[in-house]
Amino acid sequence: xxxxxxxxxxxxxxxxxxxxxxxxxxxSMFDYxxxxxxxxxxxxxxxxxxxxxxxxxxDGRFTVFLNKSxxxxxxxxxxxxxxxxxxxxxxAGSGTYKxxxxxxxxxxxxx
Amino acid sequence: DAGVIQSPRHEVTEMGQEVTxxxxxxxxxxxxxxxxxxxxxxxxxxxxxxxxxxxxxxGMPEDRFSAKMPNASFSTLKIxxxxxxxxxxxxxxSSLLMNxxxxxxxxxxxxxx
Numbered sequence: 001x002x003x004x005x006x007x008x009x010x011x012x013x014x015x016x017x018x019x020x021x022x023x024x025x026x027x028s029m030f031d032y033x034x035x036x037x038x039x040x041x042x043x044x045x046x047x048x049x050x051x052x053x054x055x056x057x058x059d060g061r062f063t064v065f066l067n068k069s070x071x072x073x074x075x076x077x078x079x080x081x082x083x084x085x086x087x088x089x090x091x092a093g094s095g096t097y098k099x100x101x102x103x104x105x106x107x108x109x110x111x
Numbered sequence: 112d113a114g115v116i117q118s119p120r121h122e123v124t125e126m127g128q129e130v131t132x133x134x135x136x137x138x139x140x141x142x143x144x145x146x147x148x149x150x151x152x153x154x155x156x157x158x159x160x161x162x163x164x165x166x167x168x169x170g171m172p173e174d175r176f177s178a179k180m181p182n183a184s185f186s187t188l189k190i191x192x193x194x195x196x197x198x199x200x201x202x203x204x205s206s207l208l209m210n211x212x213x214x215x216x217x218x219x220x221x222x223x224x
Contacts, residue, residue: 043216093210101155102153104153
């Protein structure tokens, strides 16, 4: 029973273009969502978050969109850079519920 | 603060042996999490602690797995006996609150042969 799903295991994008990573969840109790980035041989690092009271949060080149009715969130990276090549995990949880991570999407930004 | 520190970085052991993974969380963080990363399941939460007390261990796969947090600055994850299917990268993470971002260690790559 996967409560958080990242259906695209991998994604390739040209440098300078937009990268869109998607995440779906099933538990309506989730009210806080995060994206992490992971480089090989390192631990995941926090990238950006959004709470359910918002539908968009922006931080520089990174924007997370939340569609509560569809139980869907997405991470947009504009413009994509080669250094963005990594595995991206989305996670969902709440103040009283443990975070559940997706299986990750491997992004490759082509120079 | 140096961040979350895990040891060892790599561990190779024979099937049946006991394995102990160690973690030092960020000072002041009240929550500590143990995760396992595999290709098939991504990052699975095994167990988490709040103020050194285990809160949810429902992700621990079997009784062969156990975790302790004797004080605020140290936690262990033990596998006894280890099996080849336990081979994975194990991460420890800590956070201030339940609904804030967690900071991860660099992980321990465990190989059971």
